[in-house]
Amino acid sequence: MDLALKLEITSTIPLHRQLYDELRQAILSGRLVSGQRMPSTRSLAKTLGISRATVLFSYDQLLSEGYLSTVPASGTFVACQLPNELLRSTTAPPISSTFPPCIELSSYGATLATVELPPAPGQKPLINFGCYGRPAFDEFPIHLWRRLLSRACRLSNTILDYPADPLGYKPLREAIACYLTQSRAVRCEPEQVIIVNGSQQALDLIARLFLNQGDRVVMENPGYFEARYIFQAQGAEVLPIPVDRSGLIVEKLSTLTIPVKLVYVTPSHQFPTGAALSLSRRLALLAWAQQTGAMILEDDYDSEFRYDERPIPALQGLTSSDSVIYIGTFSKVLFPSLRMGYLVVPPQLVPVVARAKWLVDRQSPLLEQHALTDFINEGHLESHIRRMRILYAERRRTLVQALNQYLGNQVTIIGENAGMNAMVQFHIQLSDEEMSDRAEQRGVELISACSCYMNAEDGKGMFLLGCTDLDSEVIQEGVRRLAEILNAAEP
Numbered sequence: 069m070d071l072a073l074k075l076e077i078t079s080t081i082p083l084h085r086q087l088y089d090e091l092r093q094a095i096l097s098g099r100l101v102s103g104q105r106m107p108s109t110r111s112l113a114k115t116l117g118i119s120r121a122t123v124l125f126s127y128d129q130l131l132s133e134g135y136l137s138t139v140p141a142s143g144t145f146v147a148c149q150l151p152n153e154l155l156r157s158t159t160a161p162p163i164s165s166t167f168p169p170c171i172e173l174s175s176y177g178a179t180l181a182t183v184e185l186p187p188a189p190g191q192k193p194l195i196n197f198g199c200y201g202r203p204a205f206d207e208f209p210i211h212l213w214r215r216l217l218s219r220a221c222r223l224s225n226t227i228l229d230y231p232a233d234p235l236g237y238k239p240l241r242e243a244i245a246c247y248l249t250q251s252r253a254v255r256c257e258p259e260q261v262i263i264v265n266g267s268q269q270a271l272d273l274i275a276r277l278f279l280n281q282g283d284r285v286v287m288e289n290p291g292y293f294e295a296r297y298i299f300q301a302q303g304a305e306v307l308p309i310p311v312d313r314s315g316l317i318v319e320k321l322s323t324l325t326i327p328v329k330l331v332y333v334t335p336s337h338q339f340p341t342g343a344a345l346s347l348s349r350r351l352a353l354l355a356w357a358q359q360t361g362a363m364i365l366e367d368d369y370d371s372e373f374r375y376d377e378r379p380i381p382a383l384q385g386l387t388s389s390d391s392v393i394y395i396g397t398f399s400k401v402l403f404p405s406l407r408m409g410y411l412v413v414p415p416q417l418v419p420v421v422a423r424a425k426w427l428v429d430r431q432s433p434l435l436e437q438h439a440l441t442d443f444i445n446e447g448h449l450e451s452h453i454r455r456m457r458i459l460y461a462e463r464r465r466t467l468v469q470a471l472n473q474y475l476g477n478q479v480t481i482i483g484e485n486a487g488m489n490a491m492v493q494f495h496i497q498l499s500d501e502e503m504s505d506r507a508e509q510r511g512v513e514l515i516s517a518c519s520c521y522m523n524a525e526d527g528k529g530m531f532l533l534g535c536t537d538l539d540s541e542v543i544q545e546g547v548r549r550l551a552e553i554l555n556a557a558e559p
């Protein structure tokens with residue numbers, strides 16, 4: 069019997085593995101049919117010029133996976149019960165472009181078609197203004213972090229077990245409560261702090277818990293598109309409210325005639341414009357929420373980075389009512405791949421959030437929670453933030469100076485002296501795509517702010533420039549190259 073088996077003696081793949089793959093493929097493609105007798109191990113070894121042990125090894129594997137079966141005193145056969153559909157698929161079926169091929173997506177799944185995934189990692193231009201909100205990785209005390217992680221690894225091996233508490237590691241929750249009370253004027257007890265995998269998970273959990281199809285969520289416009297995707301994926305209707313230099317225009321809320329379930333805001337540093345919500349608007353927002361029964365979601369993602377003055381205290385701390393859920397993250401003050409954030413929720417919501425978190429992923433990774441607890445309690449968080457505040461202030465100043473120097477009135481810088489990025493408007497006839505393409509040709513990555521707008525057209529000419537991960541010289545050179553584009557495009 070010629071089985072047309074191809075084995076490569078010189079390959080790094082072991083012979084028994086090659087033989088197994090070849091035989092399996094022969095069965096799946098129908099070259100070896102159900103019930104067909106297999107050659108004896110001795111004769112196949114002889115035909116192929118390999119050892120009998122190699123053939124035995126491959127047969128054993130195929131027997132244990134059900135491709136072959138043995139009949140005592142008779143021999144080895146291709147199994148009879150292989151499903152027909154499997155038997156003729158020589159290659160994996162192509163992924164259908166009209167997904168799903170046979171099963172309908174849930175309404176949640178269907179809404180995800182509009183979600184923009186980040187571009188696949190590739191060669192990035194040298195000067196990457198697109199890295200908005202990215203901390204200065206070179207400045208992170210990685211040796212210290214490594215030491216704290218390895219300290220956590222030396223703890224009892226129960227650290228490897230399923231965590232006992234979905235709310236998170238208690239000492240970390242205590243450390244965060246203490247930090248928030250002192251630095252952000254948040255009113256909270258450690259019991260209200262829930263550790264999550266970044267703000268994104270916090271938003272997802274809250275959206276699942278509160279939103280039904282058709283519920284309304286108010287969002288700043290422009291606003292944080294990743295939050296918008298989450299609300300829309302739950303079937304919520306997003307009501308955009310414009311922002312100005314003082315943040316969300318709260319007066320507009322009173323024009324809404326329909327009930328609102330949630331209001332998502334970034335009051336300390338509005339994303340993406342950088343405006344800070346004024347005190348009078350904060351108080352008006354809290355009063356409106358109490359009056360209407362809406363819940364406020366306060367996303368305090370990069371409030372630590374205010375450069376002219378002290379950070380603005382959190383909205384949550386201004387009210388004694390339970391109308392605010394506070395969300396924080398370590399993605400900006402430390403590094404985003406840590407995937408560590410937290411929620412502060414009113415006490416009565418703790419049990420339901422705990423259950424939701426348990427169902428989603430049990431608990432956030434414990435080793436990192438231990439390391440982070442030590443990082444905070446030993447004072448490293450505060451000193452790192454202090455250092456980064458000085459560095460980021462300098463880089464932002466460089467960016468603003470370079471924009472003014474090279475672009476003058478061809479650019480408007482939006483927002484306050486705060487945060488990790490600047491939103492700018494280029495006064496130019498080019499489309500955003502042309503502008504980004506020309507920048508890329510000059511080795512500069514530029515990201516349009518269009519996706520932040522409910523109607524992308526409204527964001528035309530707006531760009532987000534990240535600078536916290538770029539040296540001053542790189543920032544200046546990047547802006548100089550942008551100026552070349554704008555000057556070349558002058559009518």
Ligand SMILES: Cc1ncc(COP(=O)(O)O)c(C=O)c1O
Nearest residue numbers: 201266267268292339369397399
């Ligand atoms: C408005 C806003 N919130 C939160 C985050 C951080 O998200 P995460 O904690 O999931 O990394 C970002 C990141 O860019 C952001 O822009």
